Amino acid sequence: MSTARPAADGPHRSGFACFVGRPNAGKSTLTNALVGTKVAITSNRPQTTRHTVRGIVHRPDAQLVLVDTPGLHKPRTLLGQRLNDVVRATWAEVDVIGFCLPANEKIGPGDRFIANELAQIKRTPKVAVVTKTDLVERDGLAEQLIAVDRLGREAGFEWAEIVPVSAVSGAQVSLLADLLVPLLPEGPPLYPEGDLTDEPEQVMIAELIREAALEGVRDELPHSIAVVVEEMLPREDRPADRPLLDIHAYLYIERPSQKGIVIGPKGQRLKNVGTTARRHIEALLGTPVFLDLHVKVAKDWQRDPKQLRRLGF
Numbered sequence: 001m002s003t004a005r006p007a008a009d010g011p012h013r014s015g016f017a018c019f020v021g022r023p024n025a026g027k028s029t030l031t032n033a034l035v036g037t038k039v040a041i042t043s044n045r046p047q048t049t050r051h052t053v054r055g056i057v058h059r060p061d062a063q064l065v066l067v068d069t070p071g072l073h074k075p076r077t078l079l080g081q082r083l084n085d086v087v088r089a090t091w092a093e094v095d096v097i098g099f100c101l102p103a104n105e106k107i108g109p110g111d112r113f114i115a116n117e118l119a120q121i122k123r124t125p126k127v128a129v130v131t132k133t134d135l136v137e138r139d140g141l142a143e144q145l146i147a148v149d150r151l152g153r154e155a156g157f158e159w160a161e162i163v164p165v166s167a168v169s170g171a172q173v174s175l176l177a178d179l180l181v182p183l184l185p186e187g188p189p190l191y192p193e194g195d196l197t198d199e200p201e202q203v204m205i206a207e208l209i210r211e212a213a214l215e216g217v218r219d220e221l222p223h224s225i226a227v228v229v230e231e232m233l234p235r236e237d238r239p240a241d242r243p244l245l246d247i248h249a250y251l252y253i254e255r256p257s258q259k260g261i262v263i264g265p266k267g268q269r270l271k272n273v274g275t276t277a278r279r280h281i282e283a284l285l286g287t288p289v290f291l292d293l294h295v296k297v298a299k300d301w302q303r304d305p306k307q308l309r310r311l312g313f
């Protein structure tokens with residue numbers, strides 16, 4: 001089940017590995033753990049990731065580009081369909097597919113559906129990544145590894161590897177990178193040294209705001225939230241040693257009734273979202289930020305092609 005680490009003087013390898021799996025399987029958390037920094041937002045709400053996010057792992061022997069994808073699910077809206085299309089387009093293009101399956105959840109129809117789809121992509125090696133191993137006992141993990149092995153065989157393919165990992169404890173995370181690298185083609189680095197992602201700054205900022213807004217909201221609301229950064233401008237009349245960046249962003253929801261929930265009593269919730277997001281944005285940019293956040297209704301945007309386009313889907 002394991003491939004030896006290539007010799008340090010072996011060929012340099014570079015390429016793309018995508019993580020796929022059901023919503024909430026731990027794909028983005030694992031991407032961040034491998035890259036060593038937060039490139040993708042995460043939450044305990046399903047369908048957090050809404051576009052592919054590339055995270056880059058630099059090693060002396062290889063450059064491994066991880067492509068985090070939205071969770072594959074039964075679509076209920078046009079947005080859901082678009083997200084699934086993005087996942088399918090991605091796995092057709094990468095060098096390796098990492099199928100993430102949580103150690104603490106029984107394999108279900110959603111997983112079998114994905115496995116059967118993956119079986120169609122014949123040439124691409126498939127690695128089963130059993131995530132969240134910190135949440136299960138040894139016996140439970142052993143059972144899950146056997147079930148995952150069977151899942152592959154029933155779908156008609158052999159896993160190139162089956163790797164249990166915990167992105168939270170860090171267990172086996174670097175082993176996973178060691179196992180993915182030999183599956184990449186030989187080649188020079190694809191991204192400049194030091195680049196950890198190719199996400200535009202504006203997109204990362206919008207994502208950090210959305211992540212803060214997802215915290216603590218319930219039911220369907222997480223799906224209804226979209227964030228767009230409208231403007232980023234250095235504040236004028238500031239001394240060079242005390243810069244301030246003004247960021248104006250809109251938080252979109254789908255119905256007027258959701259406004260009150262997002263804003264909270266006396267605006268307290270929105271204020272907290274702003275404070276949390278600002279701290280993360282300042283850490284990302286390394287500069288003080290004034291975050292101006294407005295809530296707007298974009299009626300039923302998840303089902304409306306025109307609005308989806310405007311929101312970048």
Ligand SMILES: Nc1nc2c(ncn2[C@@H]2O[C@H](COP(=O)(O)OP(=O)(O)OP(=O)(O)O)[C@@H](O)[C@H]2O)c(=O)[nH]1
Nearest residue numbers: 023024025026027028029043047048049071167168
């Ligand atoms: N205990 C534990 N929790 C984890 C681990 N990895 C992820 N989680 C949690 O699982 C939840 C989902 O994680 P995400 O990384 O956002 O999952 P995802 O697969 O990217 O989800 P979508 O983007 O919605 O498809 C979050 O609450 C994470 O903190 C892990 O290794 N251990």
Ligand SMILES: [Mg+2]
Nearest residue numbers: 027028048049
């Ligand atoms: Mg995700």
